[in-house]
Amino acid sequence: xxxxxxxxxxxxxxxxxxxxxxxxxxxxxxxxxxxxxxxxxxxxxxxxxxxxxxxxxxxxxxxxxxxxxxxxxxxxxxxxxxxxxxxxxxxxxxxxxxxxxxxxxxxxxxxxxxxxxxxxxxxxxxxxxxxxxxxxxxxxxxxxxxxxxxxxxxxxxxxxxxxxxxxxxxxxxxxxxxxxxxxxxxxxxxxxxxxxxxxxxxxxxxxxxxxxxxxxxxxxxxxxxxxxxxxxxxxxxxxxxx
Numbered sequence: 001x002x003x004x005x006x007x008x009x010x011x012x013x014x015x016x017x018x019x020x021x022x023x024x025x026x027x028x029x030x031x032x033x034x035x036x037x038x039x040x041x042x043x044x045x046x047x048x049x050x051x052x053x054x055x056x057x058x059x060x061x062x063x064x065x066x067x068x069x070x071x072x073x074x075x076x077x078x079x080x081x082x083x084x085x086x087x088x089x090x091x092x093x094x095x096x097x098x099x100x101x102x103x104x105x106x107x108x109x110x111x112x113x114x115x116x117x118x119x120x121x122x123x124x125x126x127x128x129x130x131x132x133x134x135x136x137x138x139x140x141x142x143x144x145x146x147x148x149x150x151x152x153x154x155x156x157x158x159x160x161x162x163x164x165x166x167x168x169x170x171x172x173x174x175x176x177x178x179x180x181x182x183x184x185x186x187x188x189x190x191x192x193x194x195x196x197x198x199x200x201x202x203x204x205x206x207x208x209x210x211x212x213x214x215x216x217x218x219x220x221x222x223x224x225x226x227x228x229x230x231x232x233x234x235x236x237x238x239x240x241x242x
Contacts, residue, residue, distance in 0.1 A: 003106075003129060003169055004199045004221040008051055009212060009239040010085075011044035012203075012226035013037050013074060015067040016057040022227045034230050037067075041074040044229075045082060047236040052078060053203075053224045055108070056088030065089035075103050085132055087171075093122050100127045108171055110134035111144040114151055114158075117165055124166030132201070133162040134171040137188065143175060155188070156195035163196045169221070170196060174204035184211045186218050193219035209234050209242045216242075 014021050020034040034040055041052055054074055056067040065071075065088065075084055087108025090096050096107040096119075112119050113133045120131050135142050135155045142153035159170045172192045174185045184205040193200045199221030206212060206225045215223045229236060 004201075007216045007220070008222035009049075009236060010051045010053045010201070010222050010224045011047075011049050011229055011236055012053045012055065012224050013041050013044070014055045014057050014226065015070050015088075018067060018070055020230075021057060022230055032227075032230070037070050038073050038077055040230075042077055044236060045078065048240065049082065049236060051083040051085065051105075051222070054084060054086045054088075056086075058089070065095065072102070085171075087132075087134055093119060096123045096131070097127065100130050106130055106132045106169065108132045108134045110136060113162060113167075114142065114144050114153070117161070120162055120165040120167050124168070128166070129168035131167050132169045132171050133159070133167045134173065135159060135192070136173045136175050138175045140188070156191045159192050159200070160195045163198050167198060169199040169201060171201045171203060171224070173202075173224075183207050184215060186214050189215060189218045189220055207233060209239060212239050212242050 015037045020037040020040040022032050054071050056065050056071060058067055071086055078084055083105040085106035085108055086099055086104045090107055090109055091112045099107050107130060109131060123131050135158055137155045142151045142155055142158055143149060144151055155172060172189060174188055189202045201222045201224060202215045202220040203224035206223060206228050212223055
C-alpha cells in the first residue's frame with residue numbers, strides 16, 4: 001500500500017485504560033473519554049477513512065504496551081484497503097515487527113527513536129517504509145516519554161536525520177495545541193516539511209476545515225484529527241472533501 005498518494009485526513013483513536021480518549025496538551029489525566037475504541041474506529045471506517053491512527057496512551061506514558069488487545073481488535077476490524085498506523089509503548093525491534101507482521105502498516109516510534117536512532121534503521125531493513133518517526137514538539141523542542149521530557153532536538157533537524165536512517169514518514173505533533181481546539185501552527189509544520197522528502201503527517205490543534213486546508217497547503221501529506229471529529233466540529237467526509 002503506497003504512502004499517502006493523495007492528501008489524507010486520518011482519524012485518531014487514542015486508547016487509555018481500554019477507552020477511546022482525547023488528551024488536552026498531552027496531559028495524562030486531561031482526557032475526554034469517548035467509549036469503546038473499536039466502535040470509534042468502526043465509525044471512522046464507515047465514514048470512509050483510508051487510514052486509522054491508533055495510539056496506546058498508557059504505553060506512551062509507561063513505556064510498555066498496555067492496550068494491545070484493543071489495538072489488535074481494531075486492526076482485525078479494518079479491511080485490506082485501509083492502512084493502520086500504531087504508536088505508544090513500542091520500544092524494541094521485536095515490538096515493532098510483531099505489529100507489522102500482524103497486519104499493521106506503519107509503526108510509530110517516538111521515545112525509542114530518540115533514545116536509540118539505530119532502531120529505525122534496523123526495522124527499516126526488514127520492513128522498508130514502515131517506520132513513522134513521531135516528533136512531538138513543545139515550545140519548538142522535541143519531547144519524549146509521553147511528552148514529559150525535553151530532548152534539546154530541533155524537529156526539522158531531527159526529521160532530516162531520521163529520513164537518512166530509513167524512516168518512511170514523519171509524524172509531527174505540536175503538543176502545545178494538542179486537543180485544545182485552538183488552531184494549528186502552520187509555520188512549524190512548514191519547517192519540518194521543508195527539511196525532508198518523505199511524507200510528513202501533521203497533528204495537533206486542528207479546529208476547523210480551514211486548519212485542514214492550511215496543513216494541506218503547508219505541504220503535509222496528511223493530517224491526524226482527533227478532538228475536532230469527536231466533538232462534531234466537522235465530519236470526516238467534510239474534511240476529506242475540503
